[in-house]
Amino acid sequence: MWTSAPPTTAWCPDEWREHLEAVAPGLVVPTSDQDGDAIGEQLAAHQWQLLLVSRRGRVHAHRGEHREDAGSITITPRGWCAAVADGAGSAPYSRLGAAIATQVFTRSIQAALSADTSASAATANDILANAVQHAATASNAAMRDFAERTGLAHRDLRTTLLAAALHGDTLALMQVGDGAMALRHADGRMSHPHAVATGDYSGEVAHFLPDDGALEQLQQSLALQSRADCVGLVLATDGVEDPWYPFTRHAGTLFSQLVRGSNEADALPTGLTPAWHEPVLSAPDPVQALRAWLGFEKRGENDDRTLCVIWHEQAS
Numbered sequence: 001m002w003t004s005a006p007p008t009t010a011w012c013p014d015e016w017r018e019h020l021e022a023v024a025p026g027l028v029v030p031t032s033d034q035d036g037d038a039i040g041e042q043l044a045a046h047q048w049q050l051l052l053v054s055r056r057g058r059v060h061a062h063r064g065e066h067r068e069d070a071g072s073i074t075i076t077p078r079g080w081c082a083a084v085a086d087g088a089g090s091a092p093y094s095r096l097g098a099a100i101a102t103q104v105f106t107r108s109i110q111a112a113l114s115a116d117t118s119a120s121a122a123t124a125n126d127i128l129a130n131a132v133q134h135a136a137t138a139s140n141a142a143m144r145d146f147a148e149r150t151g152l153a154h155r156d157l158r159t160t161l162l163a164a165a166l167h168g169d170t171l172a173l174m175q176v177g178d179g180a181m182a183l184r185h186a187d188g189r190m191s192h193p194h195a196v197a198t199g200d201y202s203g204e205v206a207h208f209l210p211d212d213g214a215l216e217q218l219q220q221s222l223a224l225q226s227r228a229d230c231v232g233l234v235l236a237t238d239g240v241e242d243p244w245y246p247f248t249r250h251a252g253t254l255f256s257q258l259v260r261g262s263n264e265a266d267a268l269p270t271g272l273t274p275a276w277h278e279p280v281l282s283a284p285d286p287v288q289a290l291r292a293w294l295g296f297e298k299r300g301e302n303d304d305r306t307l308c309v310i311w312h313e314q315a316s
Contacts, residue, residue, distance in 0.1 A: 011030050047312055051281070052308045086179055113127070132174060176207050180236050180238075232310060259279060
């Protein structure tokens, strides 16, 4: 029988609060109640909806530990930006690293793209590419700055990072570490821009921010592509990816469940039992619906679960 307990330590030690504000201005420090189960947010703009929920895993809840995942979403004048991160379990303050990385990335994109008034698609694409590369650098630098301010080692903040940004008709996608992202197309097809980023096995991680070499891996992962017929996108930490592994096979079913609900005809991963059967994206309260959906069960899969779902009105 699993039990749930609030974290027994502060999410961020009081003496580090000013340093956290200095490197990631506006980052909300979770309270024990917020951190104890799940947090979520929904935004809408430009005929797009963004839905983000991060739910503490049963192992962490049972031990009275913090959720190590984090996520952030923002709206920009011509699009949006989203990022999710999974703090490394071996890093004592990875929860702070994940929160800093996602917050700084999305806010950096928001600031850069808010200044773009160009009508030229080519110029806009260059601006987007530069913005995401700068955001990656800023996230890594903020984590290192925080480590130096607090006397932590860089490895104490280790985290993955998956990010996506839309600017006009162009998508930018980046990833370092495990987790998965998938694009939904108008014909129902799913594509996987970083399907081989984590190696041949689920959970294999070669690089964590802010370790040496990780920033270069993140920047080299940049993929720019036309929005074209893309009507949806999911960003998932490995707490979602692992139970739905291989994600390249099951991401279509996952997205379809969020749109229309689950049914007995779904080809689910072996041993996975849904916890929510109604549509999520059209629910009266999508945040609570996604929180419930993330309660699916699969033996041995008890990690934090963070999922960001982004969809165009065409997908509904």
